[in-house]
Amino acid sequence: RDPKMTYQLYRNTTVGQALQQTLNDFQAEDIISRALAERVMATFDKVINKTLNTKAKNKMNFKAEKLRAYRFCDNVWTFVMEKVEFREAITAPKERLKIVACDGTNKVIAATAAVNP
Numbered sequence: 836r837d838p839k840m841t842y843q844l845y846r847n848t849t850v851g852q853a854l855q856q857t858l859n860d861f862q863a864e865d866i867i868s869r870a871l872a873e874r875v876m877a878t879f880d881k882v883i884n885k886t887l888n889t890k891a892k893n894k895m896n897f898k899a900e901k902l903r904a905y906r907f908c909d910n911v912w913t914f915v916m917e918k919v920e921f922r923e924a925i926t927a928p929k930e931r932l933k934i935v936a937c938d939g940t941n942k943v944i945a946a947t948a949a950v951n952p
Contacts, residue, residue, distance in 0.1 A: 896922040912936040
C-alpha cells in the first residue's frame with residue numbers, strides 16, 4: 836500500500852457514490868480508463884479527508900439511552916448507540932445510530948498504512 840493512504844469511508848456518501856457512478860458510466864462508454872477512474876477516486880479520498888479535517892467546524896450534541904457497542908481498531912473508533920436524541924437539531928430521535936470516527940491527521944493515516952501494508 837501507498838504510505839500516504841487515506842480513509843475511503845467517504846466513498847459511501849452521496850457525493851462519493853455520484854462520483855463513482857459517473858466514473859463507471861465514463862468507463863462503460865470508453866471515455867476514461869479504469870486506471871484514471873481509480874486515480875480520480877484516490878484523489879477524492881485524499882481531498883475530502885483533508886478538507887473535512889481542516890474546514891469542517893460543525894459540532895452536534897446528542898444523548899443516547901444505551902451504548903450498544905464500541906470498538907477501536909486501526910485508529911478508527913466505532914460506536915453503536917440506541918435511542919439517540921440530538922440537541923439543537925430539528926430531527927426526530929433515532930432508534931439506532933452508528934458513528935465511525937477516524938483521525939484525519941496525515942501522521943496517523945501514514946502510520947496506519949505502515950502497520951497494515
